[in-house]
Amino acid sequence: MSQVKIVLVEPSHPGNIGGAARAMKTMGLNRLVIVNPKRFPDPQADWRAAGALDVLDGAEVVPDVSAAIGDCHWVIGTSTRLRRIPWPVVDAKQMAAQIVAMPRQASVAILFGREDNGLNNDELQRCNLHLQIPAAAEYSSLNLAMAVQVVCYELFQAGQAKPDGLDAVWDRRPATAAQLQGMVEHLESTLLQGGFLNRNNPGQTMRRLRRLFTRVQLDETEVQILRGIIRHFGHSGPK
Amino acid sequence: MSQVKIVLVEPSHPGNIGGAARAMKTMGLNRLVIVNPKRFPDPQADWRAAGALDVLDGAEVVPDVSAAIGDCHWVIGTSTRLRRIPWPVVDAKQMAAQIVAMPRQASVAILFGREDNGLNNDELQRCNLHLQIPAAAEYSSLNLAMAVQVVCYELFQAGQAKPDGLDAVWDRRPATAAQLQGMVEHLESTLLQGGFLNRNNPGQTMRRLRRLFTRVQLDETEVQILRGIIRHFGHSGPK
Numbered sequence: 001m002s003q004v005k006i007v008l009v010e011p012s013h014p015g016n017i018g019g020a021a022r023a024m025k026t027m028g029l030n031r032l033v034i035v036n037p038k039r040f041p042d043p044q045a046d047w048r049a050a051g052a053l054d055v056l057d058g059a060e061v062v063p064d065v066s067a068a069i070g071d072c073h074w075v076i077g078t079s080t081r082l083r084r085i086p087w088p089v090v091d092a093k094q095m096a097a098q099i100v101a102m103p104r105q106a107s108v109a110i111l112f113g114r115e116d117n118g119l120n121n122d123e124l125q126r127c128n129l130h131l132q133i134p135a136a137a138e139y140s141s142l143n144l145a146m147a148v149q150v151v152c153y154e155l156f157q158a159g160q161a162k163p164d165g166l167d168a169v170w171d172r173r174p175a176t177a178a179q180l181q182g183m184v185e186h187l188e189s190t191l192l193q194g195g196f197l198n199r200n201n202p203g204q205t206m207r208r209l210r211r212l213f214t215r216v217q218l219d220e221t222e223v224q225i226l227r228g229i230i231r232h233f234g235h236s237g238p239k
Numbered sequence: 240m241s242q243v244k245i246v247l248v249e250p251s252h253p254g255n256i257g258g259a260a261r262a263m264k265t266m267g268l269n270r271l272v273i274v275n276p277k278r279f280p281d282p283q284a285d286w287r288a289a290g291a292l293d294v295l296d297g298a299e300v301v302p303d304v305s306a307a308i309g310d311c312h313w314v315i316g317t318s319t320r321l322r323r324i325p326w327p328v329v330d331a332k333q334m335a336a337q338i339v340a341m342p343r344q345a346s347v348a349i350l351f352g353r354e355d356n357g358l359n360n361d362e363l364q365r366c367n368l369h370l371q372i373p374a375a376a377e378y379s380s381l382n383l384a385m386a387v388q389v390v391c392y393e394l395f396q397a398g399q400a401k402p403d404g405l406d407a408v409w410d411r412r413p414a415t416a417a418q419l420q421g422m423v424e425h426l427e428s429t430l431l432q433g434g435f436l437n438r439n440n441p442g443q444t445m446r447r448l449r450r451l452f453t454r455v456q457l458d459e460t461e462v463q464i465l466r467g468i469i470r471h472f473g474h475s476g477p478k
Contacts, residue, residue: 019382019385022380022381022382022385023381023382023385025375025377025378026374026375026378026379026380026381026385027374027375028375028377048382050380050382051378051380052378085410086409086410093396133392134392134395134396134399135265135266135395136264136265136266136267136395138264138267139264139265139290139291140265141261141265141289141290142261142262142265142388143258143261143262143287143289145385146258146261146262146265146384146385146388149381149385149388149389150388150389150392153372153373153389153392156373156374156375157332157373160373191468194471194472195471196467196468196471196472205464208460208461208464209461209464212455212457212461215455216451216454216455218451221447222447222448222451225444225447225448228435229430229435232433232434232435233433233435233472233473234472
């Protein structure tokens with residue numbers, strides 16, 4: 001499970017950061033990343049972390065989501081809302097099974113949003129997969145640290161069940177989130193420049209293309225091929 | 240799930256009582272019993288309960304464990320320690336499956352012990368079953384409210400008893416194999432015509448592109464967008 005980072009995006013309450021660290025450690029995880037926290041470090045965080053101070057001390061604090069996920073190959077965002085453009089959605093158990101089935105060298109980030117607002121649309125669109133924790137329809141708002149606990153619990157359970165040697169075999173390294181982002185931006189600028197998209201009325205096309213390419217878990221060679229095609233045709237496209 | 244009571248035995252921190260109430264409500268449970276709490280009611284409990292104040296307000300406070308479990312048909316005690324006299328032990332998932340399989344009129348209590356000491360031997364021996372939440376060997380001490388969250392989460396999942404796989408909701412029909420094939424052939428002929436691929440020495444690029452688009456399970460709109468791009472740039476590409 002050393003391949004999995006837990007990323008808290010702009011948490012407001014230091015108690016939740018500590019609670020998340022403790023939740024992680026009880027399930028054998030220790031890579032915590034905190035994006036632009038309101039108060040951290042903080043005595044409340046230390047108190048709630050209890051025996052998991054080492055996870056808190058080792059936490060990485062970064063200014064934005066890009067810095068948190070840039071080197072990751074697979075990004076999962078927790079989400080409660082239904083989106084206008086649906087994204088691939090898994091529950092916690094399915095997510096854990098998928099992560100356990102990944103090649104060992106694949107690095108995974110699981111994003112947890114703000115206490116009041118969750119992840120915003122931009123952040124959710126950077127994710128390969130959306131995670132919805134099963135919860136009661138009448139009140140589905142899990143506390144942030146509780147959501148971390150449930151996710152880490154499922155990861156721990158899936159990891160325990162993992163028989164040796166089930167690593168997915170692939171012939172290329174998976175593309176990182178940064179490589180994916182670069183490709184998508186290249187595609188977008190080319191589609192605008194070539195007149196396929198209208199800058200003043202872009203519609204949903206680009207979001208749909210982004211969803212497609214985040215869904216598929218590209219490998220590095222595929223990103224190179226796609227960028228080759230974009231470059232080749234982009235240069236000669238209609239203005 | 241109205242047959243299940245969550246019983247907190249002598250909790251010290253009111254925050255944990257509130258956290259437990261919230262955890263319960265997110266998983267559709269609402270019968271909370273508190274045995275001899277140190278501080279309750281308390282503003283800390285209210286704050287941590289967030290949208291689950293009703294669970295807190297409806298909580299029953301009793302002086303001892305007997306009063307909490309007297310009317311129950313089945314009592315489960317959470318335990319982390321191994322006992323000198325072994326007891327039937329289940330994990331959270333097994334426990335949930337057993338409860339769901341019980342007759343609807345059977346009343347069940349799940350006991351959670353003190354933050355520092357858990358349940359004592361007398362209390363554990365009042366239980367039909369001991370529950371151990373799977374956790375990391377190095378640090379297995381879940382916070383009290385977190386333990387309640389995990390247990391209620393498993394109960395909720397078992398109660399959902401997923402009928403026929405939850406069909407992912409998607410906004411477009413999936414593309415057929417024929418639509419996919421048409422798109423890939425269109426792409427290939429355009430890449431050949433445009434000089435991106437060499438007809439005499441095609442290499443593996445096309446096979447990789449095909450693997451990519453086969454892997455992702457395209458929807459119909461995505462196929463249309465991709466064909467639109469291919470057409471747009473293909474017509475004007477270099478010969």
